[in-house]
Amino acid sequence: MVTRILLSALAALVLCRHGAQSGMIYTLNLEDINVPNTSPLHEAASASFIHIHNGSLRGMENLKVFPNVGRDECAKNCVLNSMCKSFDFDTLNKRCYLFSVDATTNNYVRKNKRREYYQLIPRSGEIIVVKGVSIKKRGRISRFQDISIKQCIARCQQLPGCLMFEYKEEHRRCDLTNIIYTDHNLAPNFYGWDYYSMNDVKIENYFLKVLHGALKGSRFYSSLKDVPVEQCASKCMGESRCKSFEYNTAKKTCYLSVDDASQKKKLWVNYKQEFYQLEKERGVMNMIQGASIPGHDFFPRIKAANLELCLASCRHTPGCRSIEFKESKCDRTNVTHSGHPLKASLWGWNFVEINGAPEENEMASLK
Structure with a gap:
């Protein structure tokens, strides 16, 4: 290489x-x-x-x-x-x-x-x-x-x-x-x-990885059997309709989907699956509903009436790069999905990564 x-x-x-x-x-x-x-x-x-x-x-x-x-x-x-x-x-x-x-x-x-x-x-x-x-x-x-x-x-x-x-x-x-x-x-x-x-790039790095997760109601349009996860990532990224895929680690089988967990659909816990969602372009926030990065709540938890206020608090906290939000609970973190795999949340947390999105367009970037 x-x-x-x-x-x-x-x-x-x-x-x-x-x-x-x-x-x-x-x-x-x-x-x-x-x-x-x-x-x-x-x-x-x-x-x-x-x-x-x-x-x-x-x-x-x-x-x-x-x-x-x-x-x-x-x-x-x-x-x-x-x-x-x-x-x-x-x-x-x-x-x-x-x-x-x-x-x-x-x-x-x-x-x-x-x-x-x-x-x-x-x-x-x-x-x-x-x-x-x-x-x-x-x-x-x-x-x-x-x-x-x-x-x-x-x-x-x-x-x-x-x-x-x-x-x-x-x-x-x-x-x-x-x-x-x-x-x-x-x-x-x-x-x-x-x-x-290419610089030995790992194609799966272009995805947000969620351990033990599967997407509720996902619409799969294709599958690959007995293949490594890198091949699934390359296949998904090469097709315009693919937004995510799930990988069964035991069977080495992946399922390509036209859906992701950024809007209407949410992850649920499935210990046999890994979920991969295509990351957004720089300047557009990444969101996965039903996932979190455990153990990285770097800043004290605060109360926020909605997601927008939680994001605003992160914006005004030096070093804050992502949030986890549930009801009125807002956890701010100093990490991103890069090098820190997410896990499907049993408790209903939603993960949002700022990803360089401008403040004035932050909510629009999630739609």
Whole structure:
């Protein structure tokens, strides 16, 4: 897979005392750098960045600016700031611009002959996204028209040899490729293509997982027998009508459904089943009725007359990322479904994850 290729390329680079460049990958040795414990790189041996030549994230608010520094020092400053996700380096004036955002969501890399753009590479298992860039003269092994980005991810995982893809959001076009991106340079483009690398992504990470749960009255339209849960997740994510699936761990059978637990239907406890619901896009809240994350009620329980007031309290509580609500009881938590599987609730709790939803549209996002 692409991660093993990437790690083998980086292994030699870690031996370097300072930063080192290999194709579009720039690596900084962290051996002598006191990385803050609030940083995801706290215990890492090195920090790796995707490098975009003649590219910039200009237009974003600077986290911090450092004049008269080299590229290695710029990368070091980014690593030392736990909020830094990317940086621009002005090659002419030797200025360093740190950003608390990157080009993975709503921001795009633009062409700029005076600057170089560097974006931190996430850990293995998280897809790599750089919007506004592509690989020139890439080898395409398959193209799909009129599909969503999640369907494109599923197609790549299902196709043997697919390591990455480029997606054109305007036309919902998906180009799959089997080239090794460590050997090719990315460049800003004017045609609306965005770059994605699978990075050993686990397809089931795109779902909210609920242990011991099944959906009451679920309308199943297909089933797969004697298959791993990853295959079920890939099948569901690749089909526009699939919103969730249930997996029988003993029989290794899954059932794909057009329903989920976000609105009218609710989970019930079933110790033979696991429930998987497709997560919403960033900016839309995730809700599962009849589930909770036990043991993570980080903040004191409060009373709230309705779900909207419970969410408002979470909004005004620093560190609150999700809630569990039942009648007038409101539990606020500092965790999300990522890395914390939910469990079907015997006591009627409902789980809501803010997921970056803007406050003014939070209730609308649940409808």
